[in-house]
Amino acid sequence: MTPTMQQGVLGAPLEQSPRAGDFAIVETARPACPEGGVLVQLSHVSMDPYVGARLRGRHMGEAAPEPMRDAIPGHGVGVVAESRCAIAEGTHVHLMGAGWRQYAPALEGEVRVIKPGALPPSVFLSALGMPGLTAWAGMTQLARVGAGDVVLVDAAAGAVGGAVGQIARARGAARVIGIAGGADKCALVRDTYGFDACIDYRADSWREALAAELAGGISVHFENVSSELLTLALTHMKPYGRAVLCGLAAHYQSDAPAPGIPFGLIIGKRASLHGLVVYDFYDRWDAFLAECQPLAQAGRLVIAEDVADGLAAAPETFERLMAGRNRGKALIAL
Amino acid sequence: MTPTMQQGVLGAPLEQSPRAGDFAIVETARPACPEGGVLVQLSHVSMDPYVGARLRGRHMGEAAPEPMRDAIPGHGVGVVAESRCAIAEGTHVHLMGAGWRQYAPALEGEVRVIKPGALPPSVFLSALGMPGLTAWAGMTQLARVGAGDVVLVDAAAGAVGGAVGQIARARGAARVIGIAGGADKCALVRDTYGFDACIDYRADSWREALAAELAGGISVHFENVSSELLTLALTHMKPYGRAVLCGLAAHYQSDAPAPGIPFGLIIGKRASLHGLVVYDFYDRWDAFLAECQPLAQAGRLVIAEDVADGLAAAPETFERLMAGRNRGKALIAL
Numbered sequence: 001m002t003p004t005m006q007q008g009v010l011g012a013p014l015e016q017s018p019r020a021g022d023f024a025i026v027e028t029a030r031p032a033c034p035e036g037g038v039l040v041q042l043s044h045v046s047m048d049p050y051v052g053a054r055l056r057g058r059h060m061g062e063a064a065p066e067p068m069r070d071a072i073p074g075h076g077v078g079v080v081a082e083s084r085c086a087i088a089e090g091t092h093v094h095l096m097g098a099g100w101r102q103y104a105p106a107l108e109g110e111v112r113v114i115k116p117g118a119l120p121p122s123v124f125l126s127a128l129g130m131p132g133l134t135a136w137a138g139m140t141q142l143a144r145v146g147a148g149d150v151v152l153v154d155a156a157a158g159a160v161g162g163a164v165g166q167i168a169r170a171r172g173a174a175r176v177i178g179i180a181g182g183a184d185k186c187a188l189v190r191d192t193y194g195f196d197a198c199i200d201y202r203a204d205s206w207r208e209a210l211a212a213e214l215a216g217g218i219s220v221h222f223e224n225v226s227s228e229l230l231t232l233a234l235t236h237m238k239p240y241g242r243a244v245l246c247g248l249a250a251h252y253q254s255d256a257p258a259p260g261i262p263f264g265l266i267i268g269k270r271a272s273l274h275g276l277v278v279y280d281f282y283d284r285w286d287a288f289l290a291e292c293q294p295l296a297q298a299g300r301l302v303i304a305e306d307v308a309d310g311l312a313a314a315p316e317t318f319e320r321l322m323a324g325r326n327r328g329k330a331l332i333a334l
Numbered sequence: 335m336t337p338t339m340q341q342g343v344l345g346a347p348l349e350q351s352p353r354a355g356d357f358a359i360v361e362t363a364r365p366a367c368p369e370g371g372v373l374v375q376l377s378h379v380s381m382d383p384y385v386g387a388r389l390r391g392r393h394m395g396e397a398a399p400e401p402m403r404d405a406i407p408g409h410g411v412g413v414v415a416e417s418r419c420a421i422a423e424g425t426h427v428h429l430m431g432a433g434w435r436q437y438a439p440a441l442e443g444e445v446r447v448i449k450p451g452a453l454p455p456s457v458f459l460s461a462l463g464m465p466g467l468t469a470w471a472g473m474t475q476l477a478r479v480g481a482g483d484v485v486l487v488d489a490a491a492g493a494v495g496g497a498v499g500q501i502a503r504a505r506g507a508a509r510v511i512g513i514a515g516g517a518d519k520c521a522l523v524r525d526t527y528g529f530d531a532c533i534d535y536r537a538d539s540w541r542e543a544l545a546a547e548l549a550g551g552i553s554v555h556f557e558n559v560s561s562e563l564l565t566l567a568l569t570h571m572k573p574y575g576r577a578v579l580c581g582l583a584a585h586y587q588s589d590a591p592a593p594g595i596p597f598g599l600i601i602g603k604r605a606s607l608h609g610l611v612v613y614d615f616y617d618r619w620d621a622f623l624a625e626c627q628p629l630a631q632a633g634r635l636v637i638a639e640d641v642a643d644g645l646a647a648a649p650e651t652f653e654r655l656m657a658g659r660n661r662g663k664a665l666i667a668l
Binding site: 259263 | 476561564565573579580581582591592593594595596597598600601602603604605606607609610611614
């Protein structure tokens with residue numbers, strides 16, 4: 001009898017931002033180990049905000065997963081259960097095409113061997129995974145943050161935002177300021193991620209609080225949320241500041257175009273803006289880990305995790321992620 | 335009897351873009367040579383599009399000139415007529431605070447000694463003046479143009495745009511494409527400035543012609559005109575292209591804000607945008623001249639001149655500049 005496994009799928013094509021009831025957990029055949037590749041028993045799968053758009057076929061031209069058939073997309077980590085290539089069984093690996101399922105097949109070139117050591121493997125989906133690589137690329141390859149920089153980042157309680165601040169700090173930034181929604185998230189940003197300050201954009205008079213915090217001006221900004229927040233950040237920028245444009249989380253669930261960025265403000269501030277697509281930095285993964293794995297091991301790069309324990313709990317956790325109510329990196333532990 | 339001179343002033347406060355009739359040429363006292371400075375007999379004064387806004391107090395917070403009193407602003411070149419500092423009489427100098435007048439006083443630190451050699455001094459108001467410095471800063475300090483780059487610039491028949499293309503070429507750009515308004519300007523851009531192509535934005539189907547010309551994509555763009563043209567250029571950009579944001583000539587005469595630049599397009603193209611304010615690069619003037627004066631002497635950096643012969647002809651030339659009907663750098667020869 002063919003072995004089976006659990007898999008998370010869409011119940012029906014999506015018209016709007018996914019809710020828990022849009023998902024189904026089905027029993028399906030366990031994939032075979034491909035020639036020249038491995039079958040990975042996944043221990044953790046990531047849930048990422050962009051997948052909310054991807055599920056409707058609205059992320060970088062990629063097709064939506066077929067309802068009741070394709071696993072919901074997600075990166076994963078796990079252990080090689082079967083191998084038909086040079087990677088030994090029992091090896092820890094990271095793979096992009098994991099998905100909401102217990103086992104995933106991959107060719108040898110599609111997995112990265114990881115060496116967790118004393119770190120939990122799930123760290124390779126947050127601080128040492130795509131969110132960490134995104135933050136590292138923005139801070140070190142585009143904004144080139146260094147000693148004396150004053151850094152602002154929004155969605156600072158998220159995995160990317162949290163890593164941005166901690167990597168900037170490790171590179172010598174003088175001050176790191178976050179923006180997040182709610183007192184709980186701001187406490188996480190300050191107390192766990194070690195930011196100097198965090199402004200709660202759900203509080204009254206938060207713009208005044210931000211202006212007071214940024215009275216000396218910022219030199220680096222990392223934008224995760226919206227063009228409105230980028231424009232606000234630019235108004236607080238010192239001359240020759242750098243802004244990394246990474247994401248528009250506030251617009252992932254909307255069909256309306258984001259407002260544009262004022263041309264005159266960019267000139268007036270002599271600002272440099274850099275668009276960031278993390279996929280472009282895969283080939284610098286080794287350089288990223290060389291810098292950031294020691295930071296994580298030393299407890300200087302930490303990302304909280306919001307974990308669904310098993311696939312059955314994944315839909316509710318994903319809905320919470322879409323509503324911005326997650327606290328730390330959203331993951332499924334299998 | 336105190337010696338007098340001619341001076342160009344505003345006849346009355348301006349409400350809109352200046353026309354020839356808004357100016358007056360008056361006879362006024364010749365300024366004295368200041369202690370620690372010089373009195374310059376001006377040979378040429380530049381006319382710049384931003385002055386249209388400046389005359390209404392709408393350029394970088396600078397006050398509008400007082401009607402019937404202050405000289406219309408403009409940079410100038412001339413010869414030291416009197417000196418009360420270390421600069422000898424007869425020395426050729428460039429000064430920012432020249433204005434529409436025959437003589438201008440300046441402190442020693444406010445003038446730059448120039449050595450025209452075989453070049454006409456007016457070149458230091460165009461290819462080797464602020465327009466050239468603007469182009470050089472954008473191409474070499476911000477976009478860092480080099481071998482293989484494909485460069486697009488609008489307002490290419492203007493002094494800045496023309497210098498952008500020629501400096502990019504000298505730095506090894508593979509192709510240089512201009513956008514200009516009208517067949518005459520496009521001929522200037524191609525035949526005199528040596529661009530590979532120039533698209534006439536007043537022609538039918540110019541967007542299609544531009545798309546065909548840019549089928550291979552651009553890697554560097556220099557924006558002089560509007561955020562709409564910048565957005566169009568970004569749509570033709572290769573990944574990791576660089577755009578310099580220099581001016582918004584199309585908006586200098588309007589009170590409406592320029593449309594914003596799409597955030598998603600910057601990310602999608604992995605573009606870098608750099609705001610440029612030429613004032614910031616004064617301290618690199620020597621490096622600019624070291625690179626560009628030899629180019630000008632070799633005929634590889636040439637800017638056409640649209641010259642008003644005497645102050646009496648200046649108002650009409652300025653109106654033509656405001657209407658975009660100038661052909662080359664607008665100057666007053668005194």
